[in-house]
Every structure is written in C-alpha cells, then in structure tokens.
Amino acid sequence: MAQIVDQWTKRVEDGTNADGSKRYRKVHSDRWGKGKRWLARWDENGRRVSQSFETKDGAEAFLSRTVTEQADGVYVQKSKKDVTVAQVWPLWWSGKAGKSKSLRDGYQAAWKHVEPKWGSVPCQQVTRAAVAAWLPTLTSRLLGEDGEPRPLGESSMRKVMIVLHGVMETAVEERIVLSNPVRMKDAPKQKPSERRYLSVAELDRLLAALPGSSARLVVDVLVRTGLRPGEAFGLQVGDLDPVRGRLRISRDVDAQGQADDTKTRRHRDVPVGGDLLLDLEDVAEGRDRGEWLLADSKGGWTRDRWRHVWSTATAEAGLDELDTYELRHTAASLAIHSGANVKTVQRMLGHRSAAMTLDIYGHLWDSELDALPAQMDAHMRAERERFKERRARADRQQSDSRTG
Incomplete structure (x- = not known):
C-alpha cells in the first residue's frame, strides 16, 4: 500500500x-x-x-x-536506480566468452575509454546528449608529431560505442533502465578504407627484397590464398593436404604468438597448387603434424617478429606504408582478374556472405562490365547467324521436297 x-x-x-x-x-x-x-x-x-x-x-x-x-x-526498482555502468560491464562482458580473442581484446581496449567517463555513473543518469558530446573528445594513446594525443580514429570510436551501447542494452534487459539512451547512429560513419592492390611487378620487387625463403613463402601463401596474416602464422603441418591441394584454416595467432580461433570462428579450406604446393610440401616433409608450417629460425612466426622483416623489405622495395593485410586485397584482385566468381572469392577469403565480398571488392568485377557490351553484340550476331542458317536449311528442305 x-x-x-x-x-x-x-x-x-x-x-x-x-x-x-x-x-x-x-x-x-x-x-x-x-x-x-x-x-x-x-x-x-x-x-x-x-x-x-x-x-x-x-x-x-x-x-x-x-x-x-x-x-x-x-x-524500475529503487534498488537498481544506483547501479553504475561499471557494475553492468561484467554482465555484458561475460556474454563475449565465445568470441575470438582478437575481438575480445578490441572490446577490452574500448572499455578503457568508456570506464573513466561512465564507469561510476548510474545507468539511470546516462543520456544520449551527454554521450554524443563526449564521443568527439576521445583521443588515442598514441601521440602526434606535436607531442599531443591524436583524436581517436573512426573505427576505434565505433568500437567504443558498440561497447557502451551493449552495456546499456544489458542494463535494459536487467530492468535497470527502461530504454537504451545510446544510439549507434550517433557514432561516426566509418569511411571506406583505401585498399591497395599490388601489381605483379611490385610483388616481384617485394619478394626479391625479403631476406630468406621462409619470409618469401609467407608472402607467397598470403598472395595466393588471401589468408589473414594471423591465419597464415597459425597454419600447422597437419593443415596441409597435398593430395587434395588444400590448406585447412582453423586458427589464428596473435601478436604474442598465442593460438586462438579464427576471426569469424569458422573454419575453411583454401586451394593451393603449382610451385606453392611443392614448396609447402618441402617445408612440411618429415615434421610433426602439430608444428608450425610457416616458421622462421626461431620457430613459428609472430606478428611482432614479422613486423621488423616486413618494414625492412617494403622500404627496400619502394613500397612504403604497405600493410601486410593488403596482400589479402592483392590476393582477391588476382583471383577476380583470373576469372573467379564472387562465391569462389568469398569462400577463399572466409567472408560470411557473398554480399560482404561484393561490398568490399565488387568494383574489381568492373572489367566484366566493360566486356559485357561486346559480349552481348557477339551473342546477338551469333543468334542472327543461327536464325539465318536455320531459315536457309528450311528453304533447302522445301526445295528438295518439290524437286523430289
């Protein structure tokens, strides 16, 4: 009462x-x-x-x-009106246990931006206007040339909003707030990144600049399969099937060399053949199935050790500011220009859908559009010739029947 x-x-x-x-x-x-x-x-x-x-x-x-x-x-119960954002964070975070390590690391990094501002704030006091005003003030932990913190990048800013939005959505589910004040549409729209596709000549310069066969084999695998760098470093000897000409992609390696599941947590097979298959068979011969397939003199590659080799080689090849990941884009370009359809490229790259592949690389199929008018003209000419031949054949048969 x-x-x-x-x-x-x-x-x-x-x-x-x-x-x-x-x-x-x-x-x-x-x-x-x-x-x-x-x-x-x-x-x-x-x-x-x-x-x-x-x-x-x-x-x-x-x-x-x-x-x-x-x-x-x-x-909303009175007992929940003082529950803070930091108290809800563990509830949201526990639901991410099944995600890949790289994704969880990204969420943890984003939370380090959220916690100082919102951690001690009761969820009831979080407002859309306050979040929108705070977002542009975020800065990176990296300093600019003037020694001042740089503004946080759009991709990182969106990750911050994903975390705060997710935590507040959990607060709604727990009946701590009635509705989620955080709106993802208030986050900056991520502009399409400029993708770089190496020409064959540039690729040859890069391969020549690499210090040894193990590094060249890494680049060869990335360019011919479209693997993510961490997936390539995560290949084990047992993942190579030389009879079928396939590599099984089932793990990823982080910057410290620790194995984890793939980014999408889906496993796939990619084709290998020709000289690359022979090279992989050579490095796999006589080794245990659990050993790293692509290895340097210290064992399996890590991204930290690879970074030094890569920066030296790209500088020597005149390919400054080239990221290893762009070899994946180059692989997609080579596959498309070699005649691969969108479904094949999707399977090779491990995208969730063909629509995603088209969103990223659809412009590379423009050459097919360029060729389409000539192909249509050729088809129509062939149809007219076929129709003409068919009429001539009918006329001959009619003439023969009258003669007979």
Missing part, C-alpha cells in the same frame, strides 16, 4: 470524543526541522521501500508515478 508520511509531526492522544472514541492531535516530532519532511512509502516485490522529499507535492507526484509504472509493468 502506498502512503505519504509527515516525518516532522506525530499524533498523540488528546482525550476522547463525545462518542467515546479517542481524539488525536499533531505535535512536533523529534525530527522537526531536520532533513526532508515528506516520506513516500510503497511496496516493491513484497518489501517496503521509501524515499524522502522536501515537499508534499513532490512526494505525491513521485508516488503517483510509481504506482502507475508498477501497474503498466515499466517500473
């Missing part, structure tokens, strides 16, 4: 009425003039809870709203 209580007064007996009932009057209580005067009381899941107010009007308005929200099923 909901009620309003005046904490500054109390009722005391003041004799009896004419009908014999007790008469009461109000007197000052021990709390007179101390703290907030009016106390709103209501039931919450069978438990009596309360909140104090300066004015009676304020207490009555709050209690009326509380009763209505309880009746409409949109009430």
